[in-house]
Amino acid sequence: MKCYECVQSGRSSEAVAVCRLCGAAICAEHVRTEKIQIRETANPGKVIHDQPARQLTCPVCRTAEESR
Numbered sequence: 001m002k003c004y005e006c007v008q009s010g011r012s013s014e015a016v017a018v019c020r021l022c023g024a025a026i027c028a029e030h031v032r033t034e035k036i037q038i039r040e041t042a043n044p045g046k047v048i049h050d051q052p053a054r055q056l057t058c059p060v061c062r063t064a065e066e067s068r
């Protein structure tokens with residue numbers, strides 16, 4: 001799969017990740033990695049884990065998240 005961001009700018013790079021928000025394929029150059037804290041409190045019976053999870057997003061979704 002090719003990086004969606006690169007294709008938009010007329011290039012083609014092999015994608016290494018998939019944005020978890022929009023599902024776009026993204027290359028190593030465009031991927032944004034973020035540590036997030038996941039707390040599953042809405043589902044009783046499910047194990048509550050406080051381990052930081054990794055969130056991979058594309059630059060577009062990252063910017064959208066930051067501007068919220």
Ligand SMILES: [Zn+2]
Nearest residue numbers: 003006027030
């Ligand atoms: Zn790219």
Ligand SMILES: [Zn+2]
Nearest residue numbers: 019022058061
């Ligand atoms: Zn995205």
